[in-house]
Amino acid sequence: MSFRFRKSVKIAPGIRVNFSKSGVSTSIGKRGATVNLSKRGTRITAGLPGTGLSASKLYPSKKQTQSYAPKSYSKAEWITSFVIGVIACLFFAFKTTGGAQFLSIVALIVLLIAICATAVSSKKSTPLNL
Incomplete structure (x- = not known):
């Protein structure tokens, strides 16, 4: 079941402001x-x-007629965000663990970087080509 809301307010003779769930119109x-x-x-x-007979024609606004393609990020943007993420992980790992545990976390992160670099450099579209 759907609810509808519509309210029309007369401003002057021949001019109304309409309020509805989808917005305001005149x-x-x-x-x-x-x-x-x-x-x-x-x-x-x-x-x-x-x-009861009427004809109606809608002339769409220019904002609606434009279709926007989803933004694709460049390789440099992906690498930058990845490096920032790695630095954040290293900082968090250093703050929360001791020296030996920190080195094991760094080794895991280096392994993850190697796997991601292999996946990015390969020509197939799968995320991990193991």
Whole structure:
């Protein structure tokens, strides 16, 4: 079950501000011809009052017509974030453990770096090519 919310407030003769769950819009016009301005775009509606017959056309805003491709990160950005992560792990490991445990954690991190470097340099698309 879905809930709907819509409230229309008359500002002046022929001008209304509409509030709904999806946002705010403004309607200009009288019965029979209305222009509605919203975040989706401009909707023009014309009808014959009392008959129930009307026609409506939406002109989408430019913001909606643009499609954005997901951003792909460059290899340099991946390497930078990886290095920052390794430094953070080393700092945390040094602060929380003693000397011998710290060296074993460093050895594990070096092994992880070697595995990741092999996976990045390989031409296959799988994360780990073991």
